[in-house]
Amino acid sequence: MSTPSVVLTIIVPLIGVVVYLLPAPFEPVGFELQSPPYLGDALPVNDHLQRAEKILENQVLGPESLVFKDGDIYSGTADGKIIKINSNLELTNVLSLGSVYCGNEIECGRPLGLRFTKDGLLYIIDAHLGLFHVNVSTGERTRLVSGGTIVDGKPIVFFNDLAVRSDGMVYFTHSSTKWHRFQHVSLAMEGNNDSRLLQFDPTSGEVSVLMDGLTLGNGVQLSQDESFLLVAEGGRMRIHQYFLTSSREGEREIFADNLPGFVDNIRPSSSGGFWVALPTIRRHCLYDVFAPRPWLRKFLIKFFSPEFIVKSTTKPYGLVMEFAEDGHIVRRLDDPTGAVVSYISEVLDTGSSLYLGSYTSPFLAKLSLE
């Protein structure tokens, strides 16, 4: 046989068989996405976010979620702390939910979504430790739901975001029943749909399932009149609207579909709508190539770590979008090179400024609205 035919008939199939037999660390799942919109489809790409100012650089690590109370900003950090920043940008540690002597994120905790109720109680969802409310003046804390709690036969792993209704009902998401927060890249590469929207009823103490079958469920936000919830389904690039009024309770619609990036937290905007943070842009990563091709992901994860695959194929970008209550896009703000802000996870709109949180950045970004 000639060399080319030996390669074709023996070596190539042999390599194929060996690769096929190599174990994959997990089983990727395929699904269809609509083709991604061009970045400037909805509204033109701009560079408004490059005017943002970095504050408390290297003092605030990974401020994923932010909340405003009596002139102070509260945030959770990558090392498990809840911090408070006053108007003079002085920083104080409020508390840590995890153990004091901790060696890893599961013990230290990783606070994500934060909410204050009208009477001043701080609700915190921690990716590992669960759902809490805290009296920030005394530090007194109550755990409402613990990490790993089994709901409808499946454990809550990777708590993500929460919203609290004025009667104390808590709506929250968990992104996985298997992967921890620090494994979010594996979660995205696997692509399964075991993420849920849950409800904690303070009267009965019960946790129940409102939505199942989500891929990377993320931000949760109540409408102003509390008639519906918005629920980010990050891995499907869409936002669900879940109705709470007695006449439509439990009904759902798609609020926004085929967005240009993964959807993270959703928070109120000062004009009565919602700010949506999109940390990773579809046209700047390979997610759309991977989604319908689980075999390609399965092939790659036999050779490379999911972190390596994602890191080497993703370009940073800063994007936040404002939506009106009826779902139309009001405006967008971009940092197209990620030079100032990227991987934005939440927008805090104080009326005069936007503060941008990010689960990776070692700072807060502030953009004046004047």
Ligand SMILES: *[C@@H]1O[C@H](CO)[C@@H](O)[C@H](O)[C@H]1NC(C)=O
């Ligand atoms: C926090 O605790 C103090 C002291 O017990 C109490 O006076 C205050 O009302 C509590 N705050 C909230 C928001 O419950």
Ligand SMILES: *[C@@H]1O[C@H](CO)[C@@H](O)[C@H](O)[C@H]1NC(C)=O
């Ligand atoms: C979730 O994934 C399973 C298995 O891939 C599939 O059978 C099911 O229809 C999916 N559910 C939703 C809501 O997409």
